[in-house]
Amino acid sequence: MTNIAAAASGDTLVGPQGYCTLTGALDYAAGSANAMNFYSGKGELQEALSYPDLREQSMTLARHLLASGLKAGDRVGVVAETDGDFARAFFACQYAALVPAPLPLPAALGGRSQYVEHVHGMLASIGATALLAPATLIDWLEEPCSDLPLRFCGTLAQLRTLPAGSDDLPEVDANALAYLQFSSGSTRFPQGVAVTHRAVIANIGAIARYGLEIGPDDRCVSWLPFYHDMGLVGFLLTPLCCAIPVDFIATREFARRPLTWLQLISRNRGTLSYSPSFGYELCARRAENGAPDGLDLSSWRAAGIGGDMVRPAPLHAFAERFAGSGFRADAFVPSYGMAEAALALSFSPAGRALRVDVLDIDALERNDRAEPAAADATRSRSFVFCGPILPGHAVEVRGENGEALAERQIGRILVRGPSLMKEYFARPDETERVMLAGGWLDTGDLGYLADGEIVITGRAKDLIIVNGRNILPQDLEWTAEGEVAALRSGDVAAFSVNDEAGERVVVLFECRSNDPDLRDAIGAEVAGVLRTRHGVHADVVPVPPRALPQTSSGKLSRAKARQLYLKGAFESVRAA
Structure with a gap:
């Protein structure tokens, strides 16, 4: 054939x-x-x-x-x-x-x-x-x-x-x-x-x-x-x-x-x-005491990452954990796409190890610039290159007024090409909102281009704007999850609210303990880390395990989390 x-x-x-x-x-x-x-x-x-x-x-x-x-x-x-x-x-x-x-x-x-x-x-x-x-x-x-x-x-x-x-x-x-x-x-x-x-x-x-x-x-x-x-x-x-x-x-x-996933790859030479990213993280966590006997991942030539923001730390941990089972770090293939483009828009080159851009957070938040961080920078964040746009497609990064931006300037990602959807079914207003002149689709994602590759930094609707700073919510979430020992990946949701108390940042964290003193201690640690690392004063709120809302595809829904918070859904936990 x-x-x-x-x-x-x-x-x-x-x-x-x-x-x-x-x-x-x-x-x-x-x-x-x-x-x-x-x-x-x-x-x-x-x-x-x-x-x-x-x-x-x-x-x-x-x-x-x-x-x-x-x-x-x-x-x-x-x-x-x-x-x-x-x-x-x-x-x-x-x-x-x-x-x-x-x-x-x-x-x-x-x-x-x-x-x-x-x-x-x-x-x-x-x-x-x-x-x-x-x-x-x-x-x-x-x-x-x-x-x-x-x-x-x-x-x-x-x-x-x-x-x-x-x-x-x-x-x-x-x-x-x-x-x-x-x-x-x-x-x-x-x-x-x-x-x-x-x-x-x-x-x-x-x-x-x-x-x-x-x-x-x-x-x-x-x-x-x-x-x-x-x-x-x-x-x-x-x-x-x-x-x-x-x-x-x-x-x-x-x-x-x-680990059944990995065992199938091993057994059938996938x-x-x-x-x-969280799937790789879960496997690495389950294999903390060692990979299953006989596991052989040497056949796995393209270990793709997609469906959400690509997180470098869990991938590095997975590669280290399963190196002895034949997994090669250069098999990772970060990619970018969405249902509105059928699936994929870009892939990093095959056989290349993760390419990570370490950015100066101050330049990112104040100037919307993706400037590489100095070696001794105290505030930096890593983002992953997701490769060039697929042949036959085109990508632009645009500013608030619709102007095309230069490389390393952060803005909204727009794409066009033969893979794009026809419409949001029976939703002409929503279709018109994202399908722009010239056949361009406004993806709703924020990011930049560097060396001809796409780098995604977040969702435009999730951006936290406080005192002239454009703060990426996942930046706060990943910092808390990475530096507070009691927290795991996916335990934190950050967003902003503007109510009678004014504009402020709210951070929810899942707590697995019923001990109020321990909850308070974790909350204080989260607040301290965010003040120190990001200069952000946040209202830190504990929520029960698995309380952070997710979409049907397993993504954190910050919009829903914000709605629940504003309705007082988590007040009983904080008061307990």
Whole structure:
């Protein structure tokens, strides 16, 4: 079979059939015997779904969907369990010319009532006319979603009991919507990012040819959720488009047994796998007493980092912890992307160790300049280079008035190219807000360009502005987590409020102790560190473990944390 990376050309993947749709991709992949392999948290193979079988079963299910009264372009919510049924449901929608919208699992959103309300809102926002869910969740969702105009609501097993149409499946247009990817919702309710076939195929082509240089001997391993763009596009669709094998474990199983991820890479000789920084940190922490016997990570040639800000310290710790297991630090591939661009926008060059820019914090906060820190600087912060923009795409950094900025000047990141979304589905005002003249997308991210590479410094909406200083919240968070022994990565949220007490910085920290004296001591230590290192006087507030709100993709939601704080949600903890 032709190597898809070598066959990529321009903005379109060109396989033996010259395809530019996801159905064409699976038709191509079905010429291979490779498979999607689903494993338990203990590393036991539960299902091997070959690409030929996926194609045949998806086409059959597509006829059942169309016979239920659904029509081309209808939206279908699909609860994204990490199993073969999600892949079947997703591609059944593709062959039926329907538009699947992957939905999160309860583990990402808290309790039952909150989950049901959230999913109901997602389905209503896109005008869904069908819902496919695993048997374990359909009882939760069936009654609450009964007020929606759903022609079908059930499991794939229930769908198979319905009559199947005998008509030919519809022609799939490359310019039609392939799926709706809900945004992470870190600053607002998730919106449906409308991605066309042509856009996602263009992005996968650029990933395969330029970003990761995928070849026929590569093998992917992933624990990333299918309702997130890195899990869906990066590790469900990209391996399929390249007709290479991929091994999955569920996200919740990774959280319980993170080293299973590494053991699968070792056992199956995985070459490509990704994680946000916290995944590497969790593995290093679990292996504090030593890596598992026989672990061999020498095959892992691209250990990608994405999905959130790239944190150098956890990556250095991981590389040190697993060097004896054959892991090479130059395998790290920091990258940058977002659902609004299908997935990826940049990759650091393969085989290069992490390139870190150590910046002078005063210049960053006062002048929006990325100036290298002096060797004896007392206030500095490290940021990671994420590589040049992918070929066929363009990037600019712009100032407050929309002017293009020079290298090392910090501003808003704008991008354009063939991978960009069509719109936020049914949200014209929000679409107009980010899709600018000339085809540019305002990513909402802050950063700068240096030596032609992208460096991300934070989110514009999260920026803390106090006394003329532009303070990055993660700068405060990482300092507290790194210098206060009682805190771990992800334990701190920083934001600003402007209320009757004036404009001030608030820092929440998760405390695992019920001892009020210990809570007070940790809070005082956090406040002292932030005063000393950043000259920031913060209102430091303890919160219970796992109280800091996260998006469905696992990112800290500072906007939600701020809302909870202003509602007094944490006052009882502080007063206890």
